[in-house]
Amino acid sequence: GQNIDQPTEMTATEGAIVQINCTYQTSGFNGLFWYQQHAGEAPTFLSYNVLDGLEEKGRFSSFLSRSKGYSYLLLKELQMKDSASYLCAVLHDRGSTLGRLYFGRGTQLTVWP
């Protein structure tokens, strides 16, 4: 089975840094995605990690440790527009489920002024 865990809600203030954690247990692994989703809209791609380590992309960074089944998304210099749900998703790598994404429940981030 697949189990992907992330906190339900987080809050932070403008200009701050926030780290959203994701832990996973899956029977096959071909990488981990982070998506941002505003209410009523489609998810938008933020990052993809398949090797251990940190990937930095502007204000957003994502980290992966495959041995620990752990990832985090780091958001720096928070802005009000960063208020959204952040989805962690694991890409499956084998058999009939090759290419399937398994999603966590999402972390609702609220940024206060």
Added chain:
Amino acid sequence: DGGITQSPKYLFRKEGQNVTLSCEQNLNHDAMYWYRQDPGQGLRLIYYSQIVNDFQKGDIAEGYSVSREKKESFPLTVTSAQKNPTAFYLCASSTPGLEGNYGYTFGSGTRLTVV
């Protein structure tokens, strides 16, 4: 511009009626997916298709049906057997990337409300 189009954006249905949600892509992607999203539930997979004329059930397929007669199209029918159909429905397509990752593209979603 290539993309994936879902229609309609909002849909109202009376109880007991079947309704079909449209999903069309011009990205030449092989795989297509239907997800359902409820508050606090994340995205749950309904059906997916990795190739034309073939599809598999996802985790919550009961009360839904699909077809994949063309590569570009993957319509979802919500039948009267689906007990709680009010939700936000997302369609996606994907294809293996150069690095082996499957770049997903999502449609803008259809919000279905049963009245």
